[in-house]
Amino acid sequence: MTAPSLPPLSLYIHIPWCVAKCPYCDFHSLPRRGALPEGVYVRAVLDDLDQSLGALRGREIQTIFFGGGTPSLFSGAAVGDILSGVGRRATLAPDCEITLEANPGTVDSSRFLAFREAGVTRLSLGVQSLHTPSLRRLGRIHDAREARDAMEAAAGAGFSSFNIDLMYGLPDQTPGQAAADVRAALAVDPPHLSLYELTIEAHTAFARDPPALPSEDLRTAIEDAITQAADAAGYERYEVSAYARPGYRCAHNLNYWQFGDYLGLGAGAHSKLTGGAAVARITRIADPVRYMEGPDRIASRRLLATQDVIFEFLLNALRLTEGFPRDLLRARTGHDFGDLEPLWSRAIARGLLAREDETMRATPLGRRFLDGLLAGVLADLETAGAPTAVEQ
Ligand SMILES: C[S@@+](CC[C@H](N)C(=O)[O-])C[C@H]1O[C@@H](n2cnc3c(N)ncnc32)[C@H](O)[C@@H]1O
Numbered sequence: 001m002t003a004p005s006l007p008p009l010s011l012y013i014h015i016p017w018c019v020a021k022c023p024y025c026d027f028h029s030l031p032r033r034g035a036l037p038e039g040v041y042v043r044a045v046l047d048d049l050d051q052s053l054g055a056l057r058g059r060e061i062q063t064i065f066f067g068g069g070t071p072s073l074f075s076g077a078a079v080g081d082i083l084s085g086v087g088r089r090a091t092l093a094p095d096c097e098i099t100l101e102a103n104p105g106t107v108d109s110s111r112f113l114a115f116r117e118a119g120v121t122r123l124s125l126g127v128q129s130l131h132t133p134s135l136r137r138l139g140r141i142h143d144a145r146e147a148r149d150a151m152e153a154a155a156g157a158g159f160s161s162f163n164i165d166l167m168y169g170l171p172d173q174t175p176g177q178a179a180a181d182v183r184a185a186l187a188v189d190p191p192h193l194s195l196y197e198l199t200i201e202a203h204t205a206f207a208r209d210p211p212a213l214p215s216e217d218l219r220t221a222i223e224d225a226i227t228q229a230a231d232a233a234g235y236e237r238y239e240v241s242a243y244a245r246p247g248y249r250c251a252h253n254l255n256y257w258q259f260g261d262y263l264g265l266g267a268g269a270h271s272k273l274t275g276g277a278a279v280a281r282i283t284r285i286a287d288p289v290r291y292m293e294g295p296d297r298i299a300s301r302r303l304l305a306t307q308d309v310i311f312e313f314l315l316n317a318l319r320l321t322e323g324f325p326r327d328l329l330r331a332r333t334g335h336d337f338g339d340l341e342p343l344w345s346r347a348i349a350r351g352l353l354a355r356e357d358e359t360m361r362a363t364p365l366g367r368r369f370l371d372g373l374l375a376g377v378l379a380d381l382e383t384a385g386a387p388t389a390v391e392q
């Protein structure tokens with residue numbers, strides 16, 4: 001084993017407020033009460049960045065992502081203040097992709113233009129469905145007409161790219177309805193599409209009072225229908241949930257899936273940073289009031305054990321249709337294919353992984369059962385007795 005090398009670095013900025021909490025959502029977000037403390041939050045994020053510059057050691061930032069919560073609740077001016085503050089403190093790659101998540105219930109053309117003028121290059125719109133009864137079941141604040149208006153505004157606002165999020169496997173949904181949702185989203189020709197299967201997350205309103213979901217067989221038929229609809233329109237499924245036109249993959253998410261580094265700023269944000277031979281996971285204080293007060297904003301910091309580094313690498317990289325090359329495994333984890341031979345041969349024998357010379361990827365069966373596959377990988381790593389601490 002060698003030390004992992006320094007991977008590309010991204011910046012994530014978390015905006016922890018929404019208009020209302022959706023019943024399925026376990027992202028860190030709180031319903032907004034009154035006006036948002038934009039100015040105080042912007043200063044806290046930049047102060048947080050000042051305190052983190054040592055950990056960045058002058059590395060160039062490849063991508064920036066404003067996630068939430070609902071970042072589109074912030075004004076273009078506040079987003080611009082964050083971006084110019086980041087630009088004064090750190091070096092951005094010349095082609096830095098800057099994405100902002102927007103909720104169709106919180107936007108209009110003028111707001112989109114203000115985000116673009118602030119420096120945002122890519123918008124990600126949480127449409128979820130274009131079927132009003134489904135949107136109501138999901139507790140969304142917008143209906144199908146508002147979703148269409150927002151999609152058209154996003155398409156016309158002049159961003160380099162934009163993404164539309166849809167959810168599928170919804171209560172009472174049929175394969176035909178799900179495919180109709182995809183085709184309705186494709187009407188505005190988005191360069192990128194994210195199709196997420198509705199999952200019931202712990203500690204959500206849906207976990208307390210679960211809706212009746214389509215049967216397993218029906219969910220498989222729905223997934224086949226939406227994949228075919230995207231494929232027929234020329235979108236490549238390059239990750240479990242991500243589809244893109246050629247040249248429009250999301251660089252920020254690709255960096256996550258390729259186990260790159262990211263600094264997460266904002267209440268409840270997570271970071272993954274490589275330093276020396278160690279990989280650290282760091283979490284910011286979740287309570288926005290305490291986060292804004294500072295001065296210390298770190299809630300937890302933990303070094304990953306060797307088997308966690310391998311497991312987390314696989315958890316991310318096996319989501320990619322193309323899988324990962326041997327060089328990437330070595331660069332990110334310090335391990336070679338040969339170090340994990342028993343694990344590969346078992347998964348290949350079960351038809352879950354496929355190896356082509358220098359590349360390992362999940363088969364369609366492996367991707368469908370990725371959770372089970374990875375639970376098996378973790379058990380294998382533990383019984384193989386991989387070292388429990390990263391060498392310093
Ligand atoms: C942080 S939200 C996106 C931005 C914005 N807050 C919104 O909802 O419009 C990220 C995306 O994750 C997806 N998502 C959230 N919770 C989910 C769940 N339980 N199952 C499937 N997808 C989910 C939704 O598609 C959502 O748009």
Ligand code: SF4
Pocket residue numbers: 017018019020021022025026027029068069070103126
């Ligand atoms: S799905 Fe989006 S709008 Fe709904 S609670 Fe989660 S982050 Fe907020």
